[in-house]
Structure formats: structure tokens, C-alpha cells
Amino acid sequence: MKAIAFEQFGEADVLQLADAPAPEVRPTDLLVRVHAAGVNRADLTHRRGGYGRPNFGDSTIMGLEIAGEVIEVGRDTQGYKVGDRVMGVVGGGAYAELARIDWRMAMPVPASLDYVHAAAIPEVFVTAHEAMLHLGNLQRGDSVLIHAAAGGVGSAAVQLAYATGARVFATAEGSKLERVAQLGADVVIDYRSEDFADVIAKATEGRGVDVVIDFVGAPYFARNVASMSDGGRLVQVGILGGGGQVSVALEEILYRHLQIKGTVMKSRRQEEKHAMVRRFREHWLDRFEGGASLEPVVDSTFALARAADAHRRMESSANVGKIILTMQ
Template identity: 85%
Template sequence: MKAITFNEFGDADVLKLAEVSEPELRPDDLLVRVHAAGVNRADLTHRRGGYGRPNFGDSTIMGLEIAGEVLEVGASVKGYKVGDRVMGVVGGGAYAEIARIDWRMAMPIPEQLDYVHAAAIPEVFVTAHEAMMHLGRLKQGDAVLIHAAAGGVGSAAVQLAYATGATVFATAEGSKLERVVQLGADHVIDYRTQDFAAFVAQKTGGRGVDVVIDFVGEPYFARNIASLAHGGRLVQVGILGGGGQVSVDLETILYHHIQIIGTVMKSRAQAEKHAMVGRFREHWLNRFSGGRRLEPVVDSTFPLARAADAHRRMESAENVGKIILTTS
């Protein structure tokens, strides 16, 4: 089969299309003909050597989410058969014509969705649900501040918050704000020209928001804390702006009953990942069909052979929603 490989860490040019062996089917695996694969920022970190090794533990091929057709079913698999259309999160190996996926990380593709849009769901919507709904405990009537709201996880979080009945504050680059409003944001903030903490304070009469979903890290930390209401939760999903050291007034944390929660899917135990997918599937999967549909947001598609161009598109930070690789 054909897959994207790289022999050294570096810029996008290291990615090459090559002929490789098909993955071995294990008892809990589905072997899937990949029709589309999502591109994630973790792939960029992987390519640059940020994880210090050439694989994610399950494959030397990069890529974390797929949509395709089941070719073979492992002996311990339940609920799937050859020919089923599935999407899901893999432990590496998505940038290939064939991939394997633990059946508990897979989900059936809603009937109305094609493979490209299905591939735009698993990583970002599961992450958004886990961060905002499960850990952040967002509920109807709450207010939430979502950073990087035009990105993959951010655009998913905006939709889930809107569907929950929360008031949605969202930051993005100015040219992307209109699209974020279309996804369900009530208040949009141009992070380049506006102070989001001041904006939130003004719009909430100084109360703040119940939940902050942040992907940036240290540059936003103090203002995130300042934006939280009494009993608020800051859920740290990424550190795109750098990790570094942060300082916090412990009295603010203590007397305002603030919680700071970190979450990364990649470093969780496999059983925890199964539970994350299960929680998302139970709450939201049926909302991708029928009335009041959730929308997989696709920015652009690239053939598998042009994976380097897909990475450059993500590095440009111009995308709104997911970048997808296609194999057919």
C-alpha cells in the first residue's frame, strides 16, 4: 500500500509518498480502507521531532484520524462487519491507504456524510466534548470562552456549546469571525486587536464566564483566570503559544473556587480513550444527521501524495476548520 513516510525530522518537504507493508490485524482491530484522513497539529509536532521518536506507539506512519470502509474484522471485535463505513481515532497510521483501528475507537459514519466530512469529526469533536462538556461541565445557561474558535477543535467546541444552550464567546483572527458567528458564537473577539478579558468583563457586567477552553497557553493564562466567574473552570487543551512558566494568585484560585484542568488525548491510557469516544458517541453522534445538524467544518482537501502541502496549509494558520487528506 501507499503511505506517507519521512526519514528525518524537519519541515514539510521531508514527507514522501512510499510503498509500505499493510498493518497487521490484531484481535481488537478493524482493518480499514482509508478514504480520508484528518490533519492535526500533533502531526506537525510529530514531523518536527517534538515527540522525540518517529511513532505514536502503534505505527511508524503519522496521522491520528480516519474515515473509510472496513476490510477485515479482528476476532474480538463487536458490532462491526466487513463493508461498514467507519470513522475514528487511531494511534498513528492514518496517512496511508489502509489503517488499523481499535474497534472501541471507531464510530459508524452517519448516513448523510461522505468520507471527507466524516474524517473531520473524530479527533476534534471528541476532544471538544471531553474538554468542554465532560471536564468543563458546561450546561445550558452557562457562558463559555473558546479560543482559536476557527480551528478544528475550536469550531467543534463552538457548535457543541451552541447546541447545549450556552452563551458563546469566541476568539479568532478578524477575517474568520463571520464564519465563527455562523457556527453559533454569540460574541466574537479579534484576538489581534481586542483584549478578550476586557471584552468578557464588559459583556458580562464583570461576572465572567463559567468555562474557558484554551489552546494557547502562557500568553493567555492570566487573562483566562481573570475571565472566569466564581466557580469557573479553565480547561487547557493545548499550548500553541508556548508552555513556559505561569504565575497565579492563589487567593484568586482559592476564594473564587476556580479549577484549572489539563487534558491531552494522546497521553491518556487506552481505556480512557475508549471512554472519551463512548461519551461523545452517546451524546452527539446522532446530531450529524436529521434536523439541527452538527457540521463537520472542512477547510480544504489534498491528495495523500500532497501531504506536505496540507501541512503547509496548517502552518499558515489560514485554515477555518479541518484539513483533510484523500486517497481516492
């Protein structure tokens, strides 16, 4: 099969199309002929050496989400058969014509969706649901601040928050604000020209928001805490702007009853990943059927051989929604 390989860590041009052996199908695996694969920030980290070794995860091939057709089923799988259209999260190996997936991490592709749009769902919507609704406990009538709202997880979170019945504040670069508003944000904030903490303080008359979903990290931490209501929940999903040390007065957490949580799917135990996918599937999957309220947001598509260009597109931060690789 054809797959994307890289012999050393580095810039996008280390990614090359190569021949690779088909993955071995284990008892709990589905073997999938991949039609489309999502590109994620974690892939950039992988390519640059952020995980320390090229075979971090379940495969020497990078990539975390796929959509395609089942061509073989392991003896211990349940609910799937050869010919089924599936999408889901893999532990690596998505940048290839064939990939294996634990059947508990797979979901059926909604009938109204093609493979490209199906590949734009698993990683980002599962992550958004886990962070905002499971960990953040967002409820109808709550308010939420979603940073990086034009990105993959951010655009998913905006839609899920709107569908939940929350008031949605969202930050993004100015040229992307109109699209973010179309996805369901009530108040859009240009992070380059506006201070989101000031906007929220004015819009909520000083109360703050119930939930903050942040991908940026240290540069936003103090203002995130200032933007939270009493009893508010901050869920840290990424550190695109930098990690390291942050500080907060313990009295703030104690007397304001604040909760600060972190979540990364890649480092979770497999059983926890199964539960994350199950929670999302049970709550939201039917909302992607034709005419329903949720839509996978696709920014652009690239042929598998152009994986380097797809990475450059993500590194430019020009995308709104998902970047997808397609197999030809």
C-alpha cells in the first residue's frame, strides 16, 4: 500500500509518499480501505519530533482519524461487517491507503455524508464533546468562551455549544469571524484587536462565563480565569501559544469555586478513549444526518501525496475547519 513516511524529524518536506506493508489485523480491529484522513495539530507535533520517536502510538505511520470502507474484521469485533462505511479515531496509521482501527473507536458514517466530510468528524467532535460537555458540564442556558473557534476542534465546539442551547462567545482572527458566527457563535471576538476578557466582562455585566475551552495556553491563562463566573470551569485542550508555568491565587480557586481541568485524547488509556467515542456517538451522531443541525467543516482537501502541503496549510493557520487528505 501507499503511505506517508518520514525518515527524520523536521519541516513539512520530510513527508514523502512511500510503499509500506499493510497493517496486521488484530482480534479487535477492523481493516479499513481509507478514502479520507483528517490532518490534526498532533500530526505536526509528531513530524517535528515532539513525541520523541517516530512510532509514537499504534503505528510508525502518522495520522489519527480516518473514513473509509471495512475490508476485513477481526474475530472479536462486534457490529461491523465487510463493506460498512466507517469513520473513527486511530492510534496512528491514518496517512495510508489501509488502516486498522479498534472497532470500539469506529462509528458508522452518516448516510448523507461523503468520506471527506466524515473524516472531518471523529477527532475534533469527540474532543469538543469531551472537553465542553463531559468535563466542562455545559448545560442549556450556560455561557461558554471558545478560543481558536475557527479551527477544527473550535468550530466543532461552537456547533455543539449552540446545539446545547448555550450562549457562545468565540475568539478567532478577524477575517474568520463571520464564518464562526454562522456556526452559532453569539459574540465573536477578534483576538488580535480586542481583549476577550474585557468583551466578556462588559457583555456579562461582570459575571463571566460558565465554561472556557482553551487551546492557547499560558498567554491566555490569567484572562481565562478572570473571565470565569463563580463556579466556572476552565478546560485546557491545547497549548498552541505555549505551555510552561502559570500562576493563580489559590484564593481565586477556593472562594470562587473554580475548576481547572486538562484533556488530551492521545495520551488517554484505551478504555478511556472507547468511552469518549461512545459518549459522543450516543449523544450526537444522528445530528449529522441530512438536514440535521451539525455539519463537519472542511477547509480544504489534498491528495495523500501532497501531505506536506496539507501540513503547510495547517501551519499557516489560514484554515477554517478541517484539512483532509484523500486517497486516489
